Amino acid sequence: MSFKHLIYKVEDGIAHVILNRPEKYNAFNFDLMSDIVRVQKVIRKDRNVRVVIISGNGEHFSSGIDIKDMMGKPSQFFKIGWKLNPFGTNMAQRFCIGWHSIPVPVICVMHGYCYGMATTLALGADMRYARPDAELAIMEAKWGMLPDMAGLQTVRSTIRQDIANELIMTGEPISAEKSLEYGLVTRVVEDPMAEALAMAEKLRAKSPDATAAIKLTNQKSWNGSTRGLLARETLYQISVIIGKNWRIMDIRNRKDPDKPFVKRQWWW
Missing domain, CATH: 3.90.226.10 (2-enoyl-CoA Hydratase; Chain A, domain 1)
Structure with missing residues (x-):
C-alpha cells in the first residue's frame, strides 16, 4: 500500500x-x-x-x-x-x-x-x-x-x-x-x-501475546471499573497461557534466550 x-x-x-x-x-x-x-x-x-x-x-x-x-x-x-x-x-x-x-x-x-x-x-x-x-x-x-x-x-x-x-x-x-x-x-x-x-x-524480547494483553488491559481498565478490570485480567491471562508464546518465553528464560516467538495470537 x-x-x-x-x-x-x-x-x-x-x-x-x-x-x-x-x-x-x-x-x-x-x-x-x-x-x-x-x-x-x-x-x-x-x-x-x-x-x-x-x-x-x-x-x-x-x-x-x-x-x-x-x-x-x-x-x-x-x-x-x-x-x-x-x-x-x-x-x-x-x-x-x-x-x-x-x-x-x-x-x-x-x-x-x-x-x-x-x-x-x-x-x-x-x-x-x-x-x-x-x-x-x-x-x-x-x-x-x-x-x-x-x-x-x-x-x-x-x-x-x-x-x-x-x-x-x-x-x-x-x-x-x-x-x-x-x-x-x-x-x-x-x-x-x-x-x-x-x-x-x-x-521485542517479550512475548507479543503478553504485550498485547498488557496494552489492551491498561487501555480499557485505566479509568474503568474494578469489576471490569478483574474480569479482564482473568480472561486475558487465560488467553495468553493457552498460546505458544507463553511457553516460548519460559524456554527463553531458562534455556534458549534466542528462541523465536511465533506470530501474535490472532484475537488481539
Whole structure:
C-alpha cells in the first residue's frame, strides 16, 4: 500500500511511521490524515509487527493542522469530522485514538514543533520521547474551537484537570521539560529516536501475546471499573497461557534466550 505524505517501513518487526511533508513542517492536510488512519489499519492486520515508532521528517515533528489547505476545501473538512453515530469515532478522532486499539506498543518520537494535531497524535501513543527543543501545544482555542480529536482521553489520565484547563483554554505552547513535568511526555533526551529503538529492542524480547494483553488491559481498565478490570485480567491471562508464546518465553528464560516467538495470537 502506498501513502502520499507518509513513509511506512517495517524493519525487524519495528514499524516506522514517518510524517513526510517536511516542506510544510509536516502540517496535516486531508491526505496526511488519511494516510495516518490507513496505516493504522495496515499495522493492526500485520501480526509480525512488534513495535510502532512514529516520527517526523525534517526540522519539526509537525506544526499541526494545515489550516489554509483545510479551510480551502470545505468538503474535506466535513469528511474529517463527519460521523453518523455521535458515540462512535470520526476520522479526526481515529487519527488519535486509533493507536489505542493496535495491539503493539506505539512510541512517538518528537522534536521541534509539536503543535495542535501533532500533540493530539502523540497523545495516542503509549510512550512519548521528546528532544529538548520540542514544544507541545493543544491549539484549538486559537481557532475558536474546542478539542474534538479524542486527545482528552489521554490528557485526563495523565495530568491534573487545572493544568489541562490552562493548556487547552490558552492554547499556548510549552517546552519539553514542562511537558515532562506535567506528564505529557515520557522522557526528554538528546536523541529520542535512539531511545525509542532501544526501548523497541526491549519490547521485542517479550512475548507479543503478553504485550498485547498488557496494552489492551491498561487501555480499557485505566479509568474503568474494578469489576471490569478483574474480569479482564482473568480472561486475558487465560488467553495468553493457552498460546505458544507463553511457553516460548519460559524456554527463553531458562534455556534458549534466542528462541523465536511465533506470530501474535490472532484475537488481539
